[in-house]
Amino acid sequence: MTFRLFDAPLREPSHFVGYSGNRIDRRSEERADDSASAALADRSARLMLMRGGRVYLKLNGTGFDPYYELSESAPLRPKLEHAVLLGWAPEGPRLAVPAGLDPEELPDEIKAIDYRSVNVQGLLDEEGLGVVAQGAALLAWHSSHRFCGKCGASTEIRAGGYKRLCANCGTEHFPRTDPVAIMLAVTADRCVLGRGPHFAPGMYSALAGFIEPGETIENAVRREVFEEAGIRLGRVVYHASQPWPFPYSLMIGCFGEALDEDLRYDGRELEDCRWFTRAQVREILAGTSTGGVFVPPKAAIAHHLIRAWAESG
């Protein structure tokens, strides 16, 4: 008897997307209110410094290093009272800390790079990039949850940065992850790609949208494709996921089986939407397409959905 539930590639598809290489040991059961300060007192602690959607990377000759020793970080004016303990690397604790120093004031050997460019340009190894996603999401959540949503009083950081507590009404607030469905509607031979008005000229991608309260992943996929492209889907299967720190989403990549092929879109959310044959998509991926069409880079989960389908037939 074969156990089909876990029939899957040896390396799960999520392994190949950007921001997915985080190996931090989170030790979530051990978090205490003094976890971050205790970690900062550890000489093996390393800090990742972030500000305004950018991470401060050190030039180290051959590439970039995202980590600072505590003493080394002082000129960047780390706001240690806002430090978040991400967890442990084999070498010691890792923390994300907001930087007080403005990017314009950085010394030449430190560069402030936005999270998207760190991913697309491959400036860090996959492990470092994964930690950027964790730190960026947590610091963004803290900066937008300084007040209690229940009573409006100030909240305070707790559990090493994995909780905020309202000192007035006692409500506990926990970091959010917002699920987004990203999907490729397919038939045996064709798939749907669309382009938003803000896309670079020529770029087409998978469709995507937030999963709403009370909705399953599968129903969100069917709704989004119908709303954006007018296509009804039958079966939906999960393929891969991607942490997406803009500011704290999780992209959930799926394939949906198209039940009809008449595209209908209103031109607002999507500027254009088309069926592409597998042969066309293979040419686009190979860079041999003559139509000026391209798809997102390997850093994006959309690329992996499109490639997996193109190589599946």
Ligand SMILES: [Zn+2]
């Ligand atoms: Zn409150």
